[in-house]
Amino acid sequence: xxxxxxxxxxxxxxxxxxxxxxxxxxxxxxxxxxxxxxxxxxxxxxxxxxxxxxxxxxxxxxxxxxxxxxxxxxxxxxxxxxxxxxxxxxxxxxxxxxxxxxxxxxxxxxxxxxxxxxxxxxxxxxxxxxxxxxxxxxxxxxxxxxxxxxxxxxxxxxxxxxxxxxxxxxxxxxxxxxxxxxxxxxxxxxxxxxxxxxxxxxxxxxxxxxxxxxxxxxxxxxxxxxxxxxxxxxxxxxxxxxxxxxxxxxxxxxxxxxxxxxxxxxxxxxxxxxxxxxxxxxxxxxxxxxxxxxxxxxxxxxxxxxxxxx
Amino acid sequence: xxxxxxxxxxxxxxxxxxxxxxxxxxxxxxxxxxxxxxxxxxxxxxxxxxxxxxxxxxxxxxxxxxxxxxxxxxxxxxxxxxxxxxxxxxxxxxxxxxxxxxxxxxxxxxxxxxxxxxxxxxxxxxxxxxxxxxxxxxxxxxxxxxxxxxxxxxxxxxxxxxxxxxxxxxxxxxxxxxxxxxxxxxxxxxxxxxxxxxxxxxxxxxxxxxxxxxxxxxxxxxxxxxxxxxxxxxxxxxxxxxxxxxxxxxxxxxxxxxxxxxxxxxxxxxxxxxxxxxxxxxxxxxxxxxxxxxxxxxxxxxxxxxxxxx
Numbered sequence: 001x002x003x004x005x006x007x008x009x010x011x012x013x014x015x016x017x018x019x020x021x022x023x024x025x026x027x028x029x030x031x032x033x034x035x036x037x038x039x040x041x042x043x044x045x046x047x048x049x050x051x052x053x054x055x056x057x058x059x060x061x062x063x064x065x066x067x068x069x070x071x072x073x074x075x076x077x078x079x080x081x082x083x084x085x086x087x088x089x090x091x092x093x094x095x096x097x098x099x100x101x102x103x104x105x106x107x108x109x110x111x112x113x114x115x116x117x118x119x120x121x122x123x124x125x126x127x128x129x130x131x132x133x134x135x136x137x138x139x140x141x142x143x144x145x146x147x148x149x150x151x152x153x154x155x156x157x158x159x160x161x162x163x164x165x166x167x168x169x170x171x172x173x174x175x176x177x178x179x180x181x182x183x184x185x186x187x188x189x190x191x192x193x194x195x196x197x198x199x200x201x202x203x204x205x206x207x208x209x210x211x212x213x214x215x216x217x218x219x220x221x222x223x224x225x226x227x228x229x230x231x232x233x234x235x236x237x238x239x240x241x242x243x244x245x246x247x248x249x250x251x252x253x254x255x256x257x258x259x260x261x262x263x264x265x266x267x268x269x270x271x272x273x274x275x276x277x278x279x280x281x282x283x284x285x286x287x288x289x290x291x292x293x294x295x296x297x298x299x300x301x302x303x304x305x306x307x308x309x310x
Numbered sequence: 311x312x313x314x315x316x317x318x319x320x321x322x323x324x325x326x327x328x329x330x331x332x333x334x335x336x337x338x339x340x341x342x343x344x345x346x347x348x349x350x351x352x353x354x355x356x357x358x359x360x361x362x363x364x365x366x367x368x369x370x371x372x373x374x375x376x377x378x379x380x381x382x383x384x385x386x387x388x389x390x391x392x393x394x395x396x397x398x399x400x401x402x403x404x405x406x407x408x409x410x411x412x413x414x415x416x417x418x419x420x421x422x423x424x425x426x427x428x429x430x431x432x433x434x435x436x437x438x439x440x441x442x443x444x445x446x447x448x449x450x451x452x453x454x455x456x457x458x459x460x461x462x463x464x465x466x467x468x469x470x471x472x473x474x475x476x477x478x479x480x481x482x483x484x485x486x487x488x489x490x491x492x493x494x495x496x497x498x499x500x501x502x503x504x505x506x507x508x509x510x511x512x513x514x515x516x517x518x519x520x521x522x523x524x525x526x527x528x529x530x531x532x533x534x535x536x537x538x539x540x541x542x543x544x545x546x547x548x549x550x551x552x553x554x555x556x557x558x559x560x561x562x563x564x565x566x567x568x569x570x571x572x573x574x575x576x577x578x579x580x581x582x583x584x585x586x587x588x589x590x591x592x593x594x595x596x597x598x599x600x601x602x603x604x605x606x607x608x609x610x611x612x613x614x615x616x617x618x619x620x
Contacts, residue, residue: 151458205606209600292519
């Protein structure tokens with residue numbers, strides 16, 4: 001027995017039998033290869049065109065003393081809200097504000113800790129925004145459907161790299177870990193983007209259709225997930241010293257190249273991604289004794305990487 | 311606009327329309343009440359018999375310098391493995407060992423960091439245990455079924471307070487956040503309980519049927535979720551100083567009353583729990599504009615509390 005190597009998932013890198021590709025390719029009579037491909041194999045074999053560079057105008061940096069959280073915005077899914085957030089960011093609205101709330105297995109939330117009568121003015125930004133909890137399918141970006149069903153939506157998949165749900169009429173971004181949404185009061189239009197949250201726990205999909213999601217954390221999740229949990233109701237911090245200050249929030253497009261974080265994201269509308277999904281639906285490396293034959297939307301990895309050296 | 315109160319879910323305590331109780335009660339012609347009950351209401355109205363005190367012989371304390379993680383073991387689901395773990399614990403096997411691995415959105419794992427040729431001897435404990443990835447339904451404890459379907463199992467629900475899946479033949483514990491499982495090598499019988507892990511991310515249900523789950527964290531999750539992530543492959547720490555030492559692991563039954571953590575768990579085989587599930591499937595308080603009508607197994611809360619003062 002080699003206890004040194006005893007680890008959950010050691011050698012359990014994601015595997016892909018070529019047969020698995022049949023999810024999109026026509027059935028083939030050829031036998032599967034002896035050794036299934038791993039996720040690492042699939043990514044190593046990816047073409048440059050399998051990757052995309054997010055638009056710097058839609059990359060939002062949440063800079064904390066401990067490091068940078070890189071958030072990609074999805075303006076085609078929540079145009080008004082994201083427009084308002086960009087107005088706030090460009091006015092340096094968030095600089096010096098704070099993380100207000102960290103609730104175990106739920107969300108990290110940031111905004112203005114001041115009482116109502118002392119809050120920072122919004123400047124040119126609006127204080128209410130019509131809810132953008134979902135949008136019509138008509139005119140929406142392409143949807144890459146997962147093969148599996150989901151109890152929270154008629155169909156699930158990906159829109160421009162973001163986990164999403166879809167029914168006959170609408171499409172919406174899903175509350176998977178890393179989803180960034182807009183805190184609001186009871187009024188659906190009360191979420192103007194002055195308070196944002198990121199999901200840090202098992203996906204609270206019950207929030208789908210109830211909050212506007214504006215994007216997703218691409219990098220830096222552990223800067224949020226490791227924050228001390230708030231001890232007040234709903235995980236709010238109880239004293240100012242418990243809060244983590246926000247150094248600044250910026251759009252990549254507003255920073256010089258030297259201050260940007262180089263990043264690429266695997267496209268979700270590629271054969272490479274389809275192969276990756278199948279490799280995760282049915283893990284066939286030797287560690288697994290029983291592949292699941294299913295994958296939950298929020299378990300699908302969306303790889304990011306630093307751009308390869310030219 | 312009251313930005314001070316703008317918070318995701320402020321006032322969004324779980325609500326229950328009496329109509330919702332129809333999931334277990336016969337349909338009623340009476341109109342639903344004006345104000346739906348919250349989860350807090352449901353718990354406040356609970357009877358002492360809705361709660362159970364875990365058997366001290368099945369409560370395992372993982373004591374870290376920062377505090378205590380309380381784990382409940384499920385011996386009817388993995389008797390041989392749990393027997394071996396108890397043998398290890400009673401020999402103080404884990405005392406002075408360490409948390410070896412923290413992988414973002416996945417697991418925290420603990421055990422012996424020494425190389426193979428220097429590992430702590432197992433004493434009276436076995437070094438291999440036949441896999442207990444699932445058990446036959448015949449003779450299994452009662453199963454409280456959730457009303458909703460799940461892609462990972464034919465049916466999902468709860469066994470003695472543990473989230474579980476079931477098919478025609480077997481029943482098994484599910485990899486929800488907080489699930490405690492047994493790290494193993496490739497051989498299915500290589501998980502003897504010397505390395506254990508707790509799930510800290512979105513449920514990796516693909517591990518169901520592939521690992522023996524022995525229990526669930528009842529209290530202290532944030533002591534694990536906030537640990538620094540390991541920077542090595544699979545989230546393993548790369549240097550000894552990065553590891554968090556384990557002060558001791560004990561069974562509650564082996565400690566004097568004064569050193570135990572008083573705790574009660576809501577029974578999952580009660581009408582109160584059924585009402586709670588329905589309140590979470592359909593959240594009807596004024597904050598929600600669209601109840602989900604569905605709940606994922608791993609989103610069902612299983613409340614714990616300190617025993618009420620007599």
